Amino acid sequence: xxxxxxxxxxxxxxxxxxxxxxxxxxxxxxxxxxxxxxxxxxxxxxxxxxxxxxxxxxxxxxxxxxxxxxxxxxxxxxxxxxxxxxxxxxxxxxxxxxxxxxxxxxxxxxxxxxxxxxxxxxxxxxxxxxxxxxxxxxxxxxxxxxxxxxxxxxxxxxxxxxxxxxxxxxxxxxxxxxxxxxxxxxxxxxxxxxxxxxx
Numbered sequence: 001x002x003x004x005x006x007x008x009x010x011x012x013x014x015x016x017x018x019x020x021x022x023x024x025x026x027x028x029x030x031x032x033x034x035x036x037x038x039x040x041x042x043x044x045x046x047x048x049x050x051x052x053x054x055x056x057x058x059x060x061x062x063x064x065x066x067x068x069x070x071x072x073x074x075x076x077x078x079x080x081x082x083x084x085x086x087x088x089x090x091x092x093x094x095x096x097x098x099x100x101x102x103x104x105x106x107x108x109x110x111x112x113x114x115x116x117x118x119x120x121x122x123x124x125x126x127x128x129x130x131x132x133x134x135x136x137x138x139x140x141x142x143x144x145x146x147x148x149x150x151x152x153x154x155x156x157x158x159x160x161x162x163x164x165x166x167x168x169x170x171x172x173x174x175x176x177x178x179x180x181x182x183x184x185x186x187x188x189x190x191x192x193x194x195x196x197x198x199x
Contacts, residue, residue, distance in 0.1 A: 114154035
């Protein structure tokens with residue numbers, strides 16, 4: 001932010017505000033996240049057509065913040081509106097649709113709708129698999145598979161969940177690293193499902 005402010009590039013500054021907003025959201029500093037997010041949106045809203053992707057990214061973060069602050073229904077509505085705007089489910093080619101679907105699956109899981117989460121995660125996985133150069137080393141494939149595994153585990157479909165978790169663990173390990181939080185989450189879920197299957 002300091003560097004971009006010095007350059008006077010407001011669009012680059014807006015992008016840095018979004019990065020800061022994401023970090024603050026993950027740290028639970030919701031008020032600061034919302035303030036940073038608003039600064040980015042003020043720039044992008046001046047030309048919504050030119051900055052449609054950035055506004056979409058901002059709206060996804062708003063959905064996450066809504067859920068984190070206890071408004072699960074609002075978060076679900078925000079994500080469904082974004083998906084409808086992208087033409088989903090009739091169209092599956094909108095830019096950034098895979099990210100929208102992963103966030104929608106995450107929100108549905110957090111809100112207790114495992115069936116809805118499975119649908120979104122399955123579509124995200126289909127897109128990620130199609131777009132990846134190598135499925136076994138794609139973080140996007142891994143995360144979508146992990147979300148579907150989590151949904152299937154909650155639906156009591158242990159064998160399917162285990163297969164997804166195994167796929168997720170491999171793709172995430174190769175794509176984002178063995179110690180990434182998502183990789184560790186996939187390994188933990190896989191171990192839990194395998195232990196449950198042995199009982």
